[in-house]
Amino acid sequence: MSIFDGSGHEQVVFCHDPDSGLRAIIAIYSTALGPALGGTRFYPYASEEDALNDVLHLSEGMAYKNAIAGLDHGGGKAVIWGDPAVDKNEALLRAYGRFVESLGGRYVTACDVGTYVEDMDHVARETRHVSGRSPEAGGAGDSSILTAFGVFQGMRAAALHRWGAVDLAGRTVGVAGLGKVGRHLIPHLLEAGAEVVACDVNQAAIDWARANHPQVRIVADADELIASGIHVYAPCALGGVLNEQTLKTLDAEIVCGAANNQLAEPGVAAELDRAGILYCPDYVVNSGGVIQVADEYDGAFDFKRAERRTAGIFATTSRILERAKGEGTTPVAAANAIAEERMAAVGRLQRVRLFR
Numbered sequence: 001m002s003i004f005d006g007s008g009h010e011q012v013v014f015c016h017d018p019d020s021g022l023r024a025i026i027a028i029y030s031t032a033l034g035p036a037l038g039g040t041r042f043y044p045y046a047s048e049e050d051a052l053n054d055v056l057h058l059s060e061g062m063a064y065k066n067a068i069a070g071l072d073h074g075g076g077k078a079v080i081w082g083d084p085a086v087d088k089n090e091a092l093l094r095a096y097g098r099f100v101e102s103l104g105g106r107y108v109t110a111c112d113v114g115t116y117v118e119d120m121d122h123v124a125r126e127t128r129h130v131s132g133r134s135p136e137a138g139g140a141g142d143s144s145i146l147t148a149f150g151v152f153q154g155m156r157a158a159a160l161h162r163w164g165a166v167d168l169a170g171r172t173v174g175v176a177g178l179g180k181v182g183r184h185l186i187p188h189l190l191e192a193g194a195e196v197v198a199c200d201v202n203q204a205a206i207d208w209a210r211a212n213h214p215q216v217r218i219v220a221d222a223d224e225l226i227a228s229g230i231h232v233y234a235p236c237a238l239g240g241v242l243n244e245q246t247l248k249t250l251d252a253e254i255v256c257g258a259a260n261n262q263l264a265e266p267g268v269a270a271e272l273d274r275a276g277i278l279y280c281p282d283y284v285v286n287s288g289g290v291i292q293v294a295d296e297y298d299g300a301f302d303f304k305r306a307e308r309r310t311a312g313i314f315a316t317t318s319r320i321l322e323r324a325k326g327e328g329t330t331p332v333a334a335a336n337a338i339a340e341e342r343m344a345a346v347g348r349l350q351r352v353r354l355f356r
Helices: 048-068 090-102 117-123 144-163 182-191 203-212 222-226 244-249 268-274 288-298 303-311 313-327 331-351
Strands: 011-017 022-030 040-043 074-081 172-176 195-199 232-235
Touching (some): 011 048, 011 090, 022 090, 040 048, 040 117, 048 288, 144 232, 144 288, 144 303, 144 313, 172 182, 172 222, 195 222, 222 244, 244 268, 313 331
Parallel strands (some): 040 074, 172 195
Antiparallel strands (some): 022 074
């Protein structure tokens, strides 16, 4: 079977600039709601096939994320194949920016794993269709602050649905990953009165947590974390962490975290439901970052405006959980249905042609 079979993508572009070492793929899943928006991942994939599979999956996810966040953007994503610590350089980033510009605004890029605001500043020297730039360059800066805020809002909504109150006081939350988002999530949890257990593979991140939040209990790894009597599990690092093996030991009542693609396979959503674990779809609760970069791209960035919109993740999560309960389905199925309904309803307006 071809890797493209059933993908449903509008456009997939392979980008190569031998002199700078650029090898990139840009995937546009849908422009039904507007220009496809999604970050650029810089990662040392084992093969081009792995890079292609990742960008196809991620770009489809962005279409659903942007739709359910209420943004006037479709879904897209890009990957640069290489080691960012070794291969990243100004010429490569600017060459990549030219490929983005060549798409004429169909795709808008931003930061993702392996890319940062400084990188977007280089990309922006070659294209108008970029967001997530540094404040010095007129951009919004780090989007992980609002990503964490949105996850917290989703967690509050899940608490209301499961326990009848948004209060997290006295609940134990396990945060797996103390990187960009996890470290911003912890203060929200502590302020809400939650007890926090955390882990990370990076010793520097653990040292940071101990120095800044000594009340956080550090455990060895994610396996110990999910078996430590937590009420809420917040995966904030790698995807694919919810699988058949973790379900055997996970005793949390709620899963709500920032990591993308947390389900190892689609069937895990039903397994979580059967186990009585309330799962908040990751692409719903972690959309604060894309809300921020969309605000920056669509006009003069206003943090308070983006924060207010991110606070709406509480209502969106509540709507999804109530619909899932009412229809006897999973939160993932409910969220997907809401996103697809919006893409269909608003996307059909493109048939009314505008001359601009």
